[in-house]
Amino acid sequence: MRERLFKVLALLVAPFLWVSLAFADYYPNLVKTPSLVIKRGFSKQALECIQCHAKETPGIVLQWKQSKMSHAGVSCYDCHVVPKSYPSAIQCPGIKGTNVYISPLVSPKTCGKCHPKEVEQFSKSGHARLASRPVVDVPKLKKLQFYFEGGEFAGVPKGDAKTTAPRETGCIKCHGGKIVLGPDKRPISGWPGGIGTRYPDGGVGSCVACHYRHTFSIEQARKPETCGRCHLGPDHPDIEIYYESKHGQLYLAHGKEWRWNSAPDAWEPGDYEAPTCAVCHMSGIGDLSTTHNISERLYWDLMHKKGTLVRGVNTPKDQPERGYGPRGRKLMKRVCLNCHSRLQTDAFFKNLDNAVKLYDYYYTKVNAMLQDLKKRGLLKKDPWSDGFQELYYYFWHHAGRRARQGSAMDGPDYAHWHGFFQLFQIYKDMEAIYKWRITHGKIEEPSTVMPTAPE
Amino acid sequence: MKTLWGFIIGFVVCGICFFLIASEVYYSNTPRSCMSCHEMRVFYNTWKLSAHGLAEKGAVRAKCVDCHLPHTSLSGYLLAKARAGLHDYLAHFSGKMNTPEKWLDYVKQREMRETVKPIAFDSGCRQCHKVLIGNGIPLKAIKAHKAYLLGETKKTCVSCHRSVGHGDIVSTFTELTRKQNKGG
Known part of the structure; x- marks a missing residue:
């Protein structure tokens, strides 16, 4: 009797359970205001996208409605609707059976319109x-x-x-x-x-x-933490260097009070007390106009192995995107001169140039040792189980960049402790291994290098 | 006397030639003339359905030559017309573009490349679309049109307004190629 009762109950409950599960699947994003009714400024089709997605993906629509895009009348339709022949053209359930196709991917070609x-x-x-x-x-x-x-x-x-x-x-x-x-x-x-x-x-x-969807906020793109998503860590600790710099210290102390949304080219000292990454590398400041070419104001290439790589002068000719060296230095100095004297500006770059040249001195010798061992067959085929080659990697890819980039952006701890201090030690270790291999005519066993990177 | 007759005959011959050429120029300005080559039939049909053709919105119709020839000066127009005419004539008889597959490759390539030689000229568009910022132009177009008018970009009208002439032409040729391969 009891068993039968259970069966009947189960049969009664099952459809409700099924419906609720189906709905749970259908409405994965549950926020408090799942509907949005707009009656002006957009075409009928555009409004259909907005209203459906206010239910389906409310988070996205909530971001969009606070953006400058929505104020300017740009909606889902303008960036996501594509011709049928577009490589990633698909139809979401809302437009199945119509002639409208959308692409979830939006390429810079679309933004460029x-x-x-x-x-x-x-x-x-x-x-x-x-x-x-x-x-x-x-x-x-x-x-x-x-x-x-x-x-x-x-x-x-x-x-x-x-x-x-x-x-x-x-x-x-x-x-x-x-x-x-x-x-x-x-x-x-x-x-x-x-x-x-x-x-x-x-x-x-x-x-x-950099311009996170779907708010596309200029404030967010101008904040140093946006750059810091990628420009961080042991191999290019740029956000850490910035925080350590005087510029970054002022940002940390007063950044909340700065004006972050002035128009492009009109975002000037006064709106901010010290520059962020964007100010020096991109923004319109003084007589310079805004650029989205972040290589434009650079002189040295501080990313690659060799030290004295002047952008556009001795960088690969098939990579014009690396920049325009001497012109870059001129432009960057003009950024500095908005707040600093010429004396201080010139002194700063003189110090940087010396740091780069010192790194290059070390690097040239380290590379000569590597080439010599290679010639004599004293390198392992797998670089990751060869102490000398591992050290070579950390020399240029980690410590070498830290020393140079720390010097370039006023990060003394990175220029010194995480930079040159480590460079000279790695250099000495490499020299010791080099000498041992030359004297003994063989590769030492086991690896002399600790399993993790020297920090 | 002889000179006078020579002058009169020369004048008449020139006049006849002028009218023949003028009538040819006039005739060849019509879509019907362009369509006399079968390669152009697809473009005629897709144009007919597009914003500038016969079917849409009943707005002013733009003929082939209104978009596909430059409208900067009369001599430039006629020179480009002669060059394009000769090119298309030779292409037609050499069979260079005689299958939808060849056209598909061509239009796809144009879609992928950022800077391609224009085959629709801004000077044509601007004959009618004189106002790019202001009344009747959506707010969202201001940013793009401002950059265009200030000469900050090398983009042309059709770089963005791709489907105004012939709709989704890549899709049309994909479909035609599929049909042909199925049939063949």
Whole structure:
């Protein structure tokens, strides 16, 4: 009797359970105001997108309604509707059966329709094609991502989904990768990606890497923490250097009171008390106009191995995005002169040039040792189990950049303790290994290097 | 006397030639003339359905030559017309673009490349679209049109307004290629 009662109850409850589960699946984003009614300023189709997505993805619509885009009458429709032939054109349930197609991916080509100047400047910068170059174009670094970090060397089968984890969760988030579409034209890898993302429509770059969707707030893009999402950590601690600098200290102390939303080219000292990353590298200040080419105001290339790389002078000719050296120095000095005397400005760059040249002195000798060992067959084929080669990597990629970038942006602790102090020690260790190998004519066993990076 | 007759005959011959050429120029300004090559039929049909064709909104119709020839000066117009005419004539008889597949490759390539040689000229668009900021122009267009008018960008009208002439032309040729491959 009891059993039967249970069965009847179960049968009665089942449909309710099914309906509630179905709805739970259908409305995954539950916020307090799931509906939004707008009656002006947008076409009928645009309003349909807004109103449906106010229910389906309310978070996005809430961001959008506070943005300058919504004030200017730009809605979902303007950026996401594409021709049927667009590589990633699909139809969401709301437009099934119509002639309207949308793409969840929005490439800089789309942004460039209304912001052509910004996209053109950006495309000429190191933030575009060159940013994703290590992830997409360099075979050696692809091996690092899949074979080493992806665990193939430790037995994870080649092609296993696990091997893609370091690339998808790490590399592409900042560098950007190449978006791969599945047979249903939806992205299966590379999206959402970082600043150098290569889109299926041929667009290169990602505006939302800095101008976060769907608020596209100029305040947010101007804050140093936005740059700090990628420019941080042991290999380029730029946000840490900034916080340590006098500029960053003033930002930390008074930044909340600064005016962050003045119009481009009109955001000047007075709106802020000290510059952020954006002020020096991009903003219109004094007689300089705003640029989205972040390479434009740079002289040295402080990212690569060799020390004295003047951008556009002795950087690869097929990479014009690296910048224009001497012109870059001139422009950056003009930024400084808005607040500093010429005396202080010139002294600052003199110190930087000396730091770069000192690093280059060390690097040239370290590289000579490496080349000599290579010639004599005293290097292991796998650099990651060879103490000398590991040290070489940390020398230029970590400590070498810290010393140079710390010097370039007033980060004394990074220029010194995390920089030159470590450089001279790594140098001495490398020299010792070098001498041992030359004397004994063989490679030492086991590795003399500690398993983690020297910090 | 001889000179006078020579002058009169020369004048008459020139006049006849002038009228023949003028009538040819006039005739060849019509979409019907462009469509006399079968390669152009797709473009005629897609134009007819587009914003500038016959079917949409009943606004002013723009003919092929209104967009596809430069309207900067009469001599430039006629020169471009002669060049384009000769090019298309040769292309037609050489069979260079005689399948939808070839057209598909061509239009796709144009879509992907950022800077391509224009085949629709801004000087044509601007004959009618004189006002780019102001009454009747949506607020959201201001940013783009301002950059265009200030010469801050090399983009042309159709860089953004891609489908105004022939709709989604890539999609049309994809469909035609699919049909042809199925049939063949």
